[in-house]
Amino acid sequence: MIQSNNSPATTQQSTKSNKEPVTTNIEWLNRAYSADGLPALRSLYDEWAASYDSDLSKSDQNYVAPALSAATVAKYAGNPAALKILDAGCGTGLVGAALANLGSKQIDGVDLSQGMLDVARKTNAYSVLETADLSKPLEKETDSYDVVTCIGTLTHAHVGPEVLSEFVRVVRKDGWIIATVLDDIWEPVGYRAEIDKLVASKKAELVSADSGDYRKGAGVSARMVVLKVLA
Ligand SMILES: C[S@@+](CC[C@H](N)C(=O)[O-])C[C@H]1O[C@@H](n2cnc3c(N)ncnc32)[C@H](O)[C@@H]1O
Structure with missing residues (x-):
């Protein structure tokens, strides 16, 4: 399934063929979109900071x-x-x-x-x-x-x-x-x-x-x- 909407808390997967699923690195984003309150969101971003840029620059995200x-x-x-x-x-x-x-x-x-x-x-x-x-x-x-x-x-x-x-x-x-x-x-x-x-x-x-x-x-x-x- 190629998911093209913006919904939170769903793992996005690109399965061009059923044999070779490519799981995107989007778990952080899903957690951010469903964070329970400000302290949780702050800690999540504190943790994500080190890999945020590389995660979002990957071709399966291409954050433009x-x-x-x-x-x-x-x-x-x-x-x-x-x-x-x-x-x-x-x-x-x-x-x-x-x-x-x-x-x-x-x-x-x-x-x-x-x-x-x-x-x-x-x-x-x-x-x-x-x-x-x-x-x-x-x-x-x-x-x-x-x-x-x-x-x-x-x-x-x-x-x-x-x-x-x-x-x-x-x-x-x-x-x-x-x-x-x-x-x-x-x-x-x-x-x-x-x-x-x-x-x-x-x-x-x-x-x-x-x-x-x-x-x-x-x-x-x-x-x-x-x-x-x-x-
Ligand atoms: C998806 S990131 C976007 C960051 C940057 N603008 C970019 O385009 O890469 C969302 C940012 O919003 C910040 N944020 C979330 N809630 C906030 C709030 N209530 N006040 C200030 N910043 C907040 C997070 O810490 C995080 O850095």
Whole structure:
């Protein structure tokens, strides 16, 4: 069975022929998507940090979202070298590294897991790396960033839609929020509805939320949300 949806807690297997099943290395992800509370999620990522990048870069995952998100920042927000960026849920720094490749020099990263931040530090892409829980108000000044990126973190058992209004607060007027949301939770978990509220209250404009490749090797797709902050 080739599983192409985004459901948690199911081991993905590619069995091109019944004789030669290829089990993908996705057990960590399944555990993350079904984590029971913040402490469990934090410990899981602390443990996973050492192998996270290599696990997700394997061809049966081919996690393309970080590179695509960096290109999306450049497309909408302009020259990455001129932007002050907050990478929310930065993990091991895949997004920061992709942005740095495009010239970014001012990236701050926050994440729940110190283990993930320790790996992110080695990318040298970030000016500041701090632990933070995105389910609480961010300890960041209002209007202090040109862009917030949040890739792979608005997902099953991680961070809910409420954080979007905090992102709007910390981004300056006419700045940008670039975030991924898995297709299968875009509406059911309320991300779409939260964005509709931000749009209705004229705090943000939804410029794009196209579905595209995410973990391309596993056939998993996500929305690439592009929000322009209006106030
Ligand atoms: C799938 S990883 C994505 C990391 C990185 N953005 C990337 O694209 O590789 C999800 C990240 O979200 C972080 N995370 C989960 N819940 C969080 C929370 N409540 N506050 C901050 N970070 C959180 C995890 O520690 C983990 O590093």
